[in-house]
Amino acid sequence: MKSPQKKKPDANNTHTDTRVSAVGWSGPLPPPAALEQFNSIIDNGAERIFKMAEAEQAARLAREAEAAQYEITKLDAIRQDSRRGQWLGFTIAISAVIAASATAYFGAHPAVSIALVGVPILGIVKAIINSRSDR
Numbered sequence: 001m002k003s004p005q006k007k008k009p010d011a012n013n014t015h016t017d018t019r020v021s022a023v024g025w026s027g028p029l030p031p032p033a034a035l036e037q038f039n040s041i042i043d044n045g046a047e048r049i050f051k052m053a054e055a056e057q058a059a060r061l062a063r064e065a066e067a068a069q070y071e072i073t074k075l076d077a078i079r080q081d082s083r084r085g086q087w088l089g090f091t092i093a094i095s096a097v098i099a100a101s102a103t104a105y106f107g108a109h110p111a112v113s114i115a116l117v118g119v120p121i122l123g124i125v126k127a128i129i130n131s132r133s134d135r
Contacts, residue, residue, distance in 0.1 A: 028053035082131075089124045096120040 038045030100116040
């Protein structure tokens with residue numbers, strides 16, 4: 001590893017220093033001193049920056065409100081489909097029980113009554129199990 005070398009002064013015994021500085025800010029608005037500089041460069045520069053920040057915030061809030069409304073609408077549709085499915089399942093189950101009771105009453109084989117009740121009930125149970133595993 002080499003040791004750093006020192007610069008020798010020029011013949012005139014002068015040297016040059018170079019300094020770089022950077023200024024930045026986070027957020028939509030610059031600090032007050034920078035706003036004054038913008039005003040000196042551009043007519044109403046600070047006011048234009050404020051209007052830009054307000055417009056950006058309004059647009060962002062509108063997008064967030066639209067996204068929230070979409071989620072609410074989507075959840076309402078899911079709930080409505082779920083209710084519709086429950087009513088349809090209930091109707092099928094009651095119809096199966098009525099059909100099985102009618103076939104048993106009129107003397108059909110017991111296996112027919114069991115099939116008329118069992119198949120729809122098993123389908124409904126499977127749908128309930130699948131809906132709970134999807135969550």
